[in-house]
Amino acid sequence: MSEVLKNFGNSDPDWVAVVLFVRNLLGQLTVYTDEKKAEIQQEVFAELAKKDFSHTHFETVIAMLDMYVMQTIGTLELEEALTREKRSAAQLLNEMDEVINTMTGANERQNRKLDAFKERTVGVIESGKDKSVIVAKVRDMFQELIIEFKEEAAELHARAKMLERTANFDPLLTELHNRRAFDAYLPEVVSIMDKEPSPLTVMMIDVDHFKTVNDTYGHQAGDDVLRALARIITAHAIQYRGFAARYGGEELVIVAKGLPPDVATLRAEAIRRDVEQYDFRIRTDGKLAEKPLKFTISIGIAHWQEGWDAGRLVRAADMALYDAKNRGRNMVCQADCEQ
Numbered sequence: 480m481s482e483v484l485k486n487f488g489n490s491d492p493d494w495v496a497v498v499l500f501v502r503n504l505l506g507q508l509t510v511y512t513d514e515k516k517a518e519i520q521q522e523v524f525a526e527l528a529k530k531d532f533s534h535t536h537f538e539t540v541i542a543m544l545d546m547y548v549m550q551t552i553g554t555l556e557l558e559e560a561l562t563r564e565k566r567s568a569a570q571l572l573n574e575m576d577e578v579i580n581t582m583t584g585a586n587e588r589q590n591r592k593l594d595a596f597k598e599r600t601v602g603v604i605e606s607g608k609d610k611s612v613i614v615a616k617v618r619d620m621f622q623e624l625i626i627e628f629k630e631e632a633a634e635l636h637a638r639a640k641m642l643e644r645t646a647n648f649d650p651l652l653t654e655l656h657n658r659r660a661f662d663a664y665l666p667e668v669v670s671i672m673d674k675e676p677s678p679l680t681v682m683m684i685d686v687d688h689f690k691t692v693n694d695t696y697g698h699q700a701g702d703d704v705l706r707a708l709a710r711i712i713t714a715h716a717i718q719y720r721g722f723a724a725r726y727g728g729e730e731l732v733i734v735a736k737g738l739p740p741d742v743a744t745l746r747a748e749a750i751r752r753d754v755e756q757y758d759f760r761i762r763t764d765g766k767l768a769e770k771p772l773k774f775t776i777s778i779g780i781a782h783w784q785e786g787w788d789a790g791r792l793v794r795a796a797d798m799a800l801y802d803a804k805n806r807g808r809n810m811v812c813q814a815d816c817e818q
Contacts, residue, residue, distance in 0.1 A: 494532060497523065497540055655709050655731065661724035665734055666789040668722075679736055679783035680743040683796040684712065684750070686729040687775045687808040696772065700761045704774055705729060707759050715750050732796075740782045740813075747778045747811045755809065777803035781814035 501523045526540050656664070665681070672679055686692070686704065693701040709723075712731055716723040722734040735743055754776045760767035779800025783792055795814035803812040 493537060494527070497537075497544070498527075500544060655713065656722065656724035658725065658727060661722070661726065661732060661734075664722055664724075665793070668734065668736065669783065669787070669789045669792065672783055676785065677737055678739050678743070679734070679792075680738055680740070681781050681783075681792050681796040682733040682735065682743070682747050682750075683726065683779045683781075683793075683800040684708075684731045684733070685777050685800055685804070687777055687804075689729040689774075692772070692774060696761055700772070701729075703762060704759065704772075707757060708754060708776065711753055711757065712750060715746065715753070719746065730800075743780060743782065744811065744813060747780050751776055751778055751809065751811055775809035777808045778811045779803055779814065780811065 501520050522543070523540065526536070526543075529536070668679065686708065689701065689704070692704055708731065709725075712723050712733060715721070716733050716735075719735055719738060721736075724732050724734075726732040735746065738746065754774070757774075758771045759774065760770075761772055762768075777800055779796045779798065779802065781792055781795035781799055787795075799812045799814040803810050806812065
C-alpha cells in the first residue's frame with residue numbers, strides 16, 4: 480500500500496489507512512454494486528492524485544468515506560427496523576383475530592341468551608300468575624340480561640383499546656407512538672396548516688454513537704438506553720402537547736404544534752441537555768452498575784414553511800440532524816428553510 484502512496488509522493492500512516500480501507504474493506508459494503516465500489520475507488524484515487532496531503536484535505540476524504548459507511552449502516556438498520564415492524568404487524572394481526580373471535584363469540588352467546596330469555600318469558604306468561612307478578616319477573620329478567628350484555632361490551636371495549644395501543648404505540652418503547660402512527664398523524668396536521676397556518680416544528684432525535692453502545696455493552700443495554708431516552712422525550716413532549724414517536728432504529732421524533740420557532744429551539748436544547756446530564760446505569764442480572772453510562776443525542780429541527788408537505792418537513796429536519804452529526808454531535812441544528 481505504501482508503494483501506491485509513494486507514487487503520489489506520500490507515505491503518511493493516515494493516508495495508508497485510507498488506501499487500506501479502499502483496497503480491503505470497501506468490498507464489505509454490501510449495499511453497493513461492484514460498479515459502484517469501483518466508482519468509489521476511483522473517487523478516492525482522484526483525491527490522492529491531487530497530492531494535497533494536508534490535514535484539511537484528509538478530513539474531507541475521511542468525511543467522504545464516512546458517508547459511504549454510514550449509508551451501509553443505515554441500510555442494515557433499515558432492514559432490522561423492517562424486521563421489527565414485521566414482528567409488530569404479526570402481533571397486531573394476532574390481537575385483531577383474537578378481538579374478532581371474541582366479538583363473534585359474544586354475538587353467539589348473546590343470541591343464545593336472547594333465545595333463553597324468550598323461552599323464560601313465555602314460561603312466566605304461561606304460568607298463569609297475575610299481570611303484576613309477570614311484569615315484575617320479566618323486568619328482573621330483562622335487567623339481568625342488560626347487565627350481562629353491558630359487561631361483555633365493557634370487556635370488548637377494553638380489548639379494542641388494547642388493540643388500538645398495539646397498533647399505534649411502539650412495542651419496545653411503549654411511551655412512544657410507532658412509525659405507522661407518525662406517518663398518519665403528520666400529514667393530517669400539515670393539511671390543517673394549509674388552511675390555518677400556525678407554528679409547526681418537527682424534531683428529529685438520534686442517539687450519538689449508538690452502535691458503540693450496542694457493541695460495547697450489548698443490545699439489552701442499547702434497548703435500555705432507548706427506553707430511558709423515550710421517557711425523557713415523552714416527559715418533555717407532554718409539557719407542550721407534542722406528538723412523540725419512534726421514527727426508526729434509535730431515531731425518535733417529536734411534532735410540536737403552536738410553538739414559535741425560537742421557543743421550539745429552546746425546547747429541543749432542553750431535551751439535549753437533560754439527556755447529556757442523565758444518570759443512566761446499565762442493568763446486569765437485575766443489578767445497576769455503579770458507574771453511569773453517559774450518552775448524548777443530536778437533534779435536527781425544521782419549522783413548517785408555506786407550501787411544504789409532510790415529506791418536505793421531515794426531510795428538512797433529517798438534513799438538520801445530519802448537519803448536527805457532521806458538526807460533532809451532541810447539539811441542536813436548525814434546517815435551512817431553502818432545503
